[in-house]
Amino acid sequence: MSDNLARHFLLREDVVFLNHGSFGACPRPVFAAYQGWQLELEQEPVEFLGRRLHDLLRAPRQALADELGCGSEDIVGVLNATSGLNIVARSLDLKPGDQILTTDHEYSALEKTWSYVCRKTGAEIVVVKIPLPLVSEAQFTDAIIAGMTERTKVLFLSHITSPTALLFPIEPAIAEARRRGIWSVIDGAHTPGHIRLDLDAIGADFYAGNCHKWMMSPKGSAFLHARPEVQSLLDPLVISHGWTKDSKQPGAKGAFGSSPFIDEIEIQGTRDPAPWLTVPAALQFRKENDWWAVADHCHALAQETARRLGELTGLPALSSPEFCAPQMVAMPIPECDTAEIHKTLFERYSIEIPVFKWQDRCIVRLSVQGYNSVAQMDQLLAALTELLGLTAPPLAAQG
Structure with missing residues (x-):
């Protein structure tokens, strides 16, 4: 499903985009409608x-x-x-x-x-x-x-x-x-x-x-x-x-x-x-693509990824699942230079995701949208494992 939905978006194919929560991403048909309004105005x-x-x-x-x-x-x-x-x-x-x-x-x-x-x-x-x-x-x-x-x-x-x-x-x-x-x-x-x-x-x-x-x-x-x-x-x-x-x-x-x-x-x-x-x-x-069903799939993928990272780090989640944003999860990681981890994730692994210090916690904030896939979650976990010195992650059960 993710590969099929990814074709609707204008995101760069060489970047693993896991930061929908910051600015979103506009689908092609919606962006075309946007440009149509701009053209009509200029005429x-x-x-x-x-x-x-x-x-x-x-x-x-x-x-x-x-x-x-x-x-x-x-x-x-x-x-x-x-x-x-x-x-x-x-x-x-x-x-x-x-x-x-x-x-x-x-x-x-x-x-x-x-x-x-x-x-x-x-x-x-x-x-x-x-x-x-x-x-x-x-x-x-x-x-x-x-x-x-x-x-x-x-x-x-x-x-x-x-x-x-x-x-x-x-x-x-x-x-x-x-x-x-x-x-x-x-x-x-x-x-x-x-x-x-x-x-x-x-x-x-x-x-x-x-x-x-x-x-x-x-x-x-x-x-x-x-x-x-x-x-x-x-x-x-x-x-x-x-x-x-x-x-x-x-x-x-x-x-x-x-x-x-x-x-x-x-x-x-x-x-x-x-x-x-x-x-x-x-x-x-959203209506034509049954996006609430897509959101349910994204929610499951976000929670599964957070669970897998939690098993690697041994750090507790910030909430029980019902109080976590459905498609976005702040995942605690061990003490580290968050600015350097953020920079390296993008420069070495082409992964766009926020990494920051919040109060006394180091956080990786994952967003999962319809264009994301299980394979991208595996890429993220493998990169964090290497950068943070964690035990190698198992592959997700889905593939």
Whole structure:
């Protein structure tokens, strides 16, 4: 199956690409649709951007809303999850002494975002240490709730963590935050197309996710979701044609007839809308190729590879399987120069995979997508065995 699916992708054949989680990889048909939109724009830019764009932007909103379980007026396109979360972080009315509750597993760019906000507002970041290995929902939820105080104004969580590839069971913590009047802000950068999402059921106040990773749309396509009750809290990062002076009034409309939440964020000067317009093509590609079944195969391969490496290293996993991201796993390795291992894996073995130090652990973060194979997992394990001085790995049972 992997060899057959690999033909759909533009990845270099001389590289073993095991890092889909960082930037994704766009299938050929989806990339062709992306270039088609770009060509159409260039053929008549004024018509496309000046007269057609507002209507064109509705289609990806609706397609994504249907996929993610939310209303099409509660979701808006942004360049990436980081930009969407910056809109939220820099809009919320925080004051000196207010607390932003988060975990020790967050993405570094967002750690910097909240640090910037705290410098501007006088708010404070409170970091909860999540006990490892993560083996139960209560273990996670109890740790989060224990960190909540009367000063907690924001709960900021990753749904799937970047450094540790953990799938956090966020729903009970979000419900408790709502009960206490705490804004919940969720970094879902890795979740769309990775797990089945129902944003209305999750119930977060704000949720941002990338489409360019596991949904496999072009780079520059992501979304911000906000519950209708909190949309008026948001200000765009760029004030442009979509903004109106009455945008905070009850029932206000944006400059182009949608809500201020939609118009102020969507219409921010000249940009290339092709990545966002291609989201329906990415969803169609996934449907035509039964990608949830592909994801199940990838999950099994990722877990089997992690199990095999764990047998070689003797190091415990960071979580039980149900709290590991389905197609991504952070695999502990013995103490080493992670930068040198990363460099050598690519230069000597042509393997593209993140290797880094997280807290007191050395980590290899494996992503498995439909274009990967058992043979590539064998290559990775053989390379790590040589570089780390491990006992030679057995070949996988599949081949």
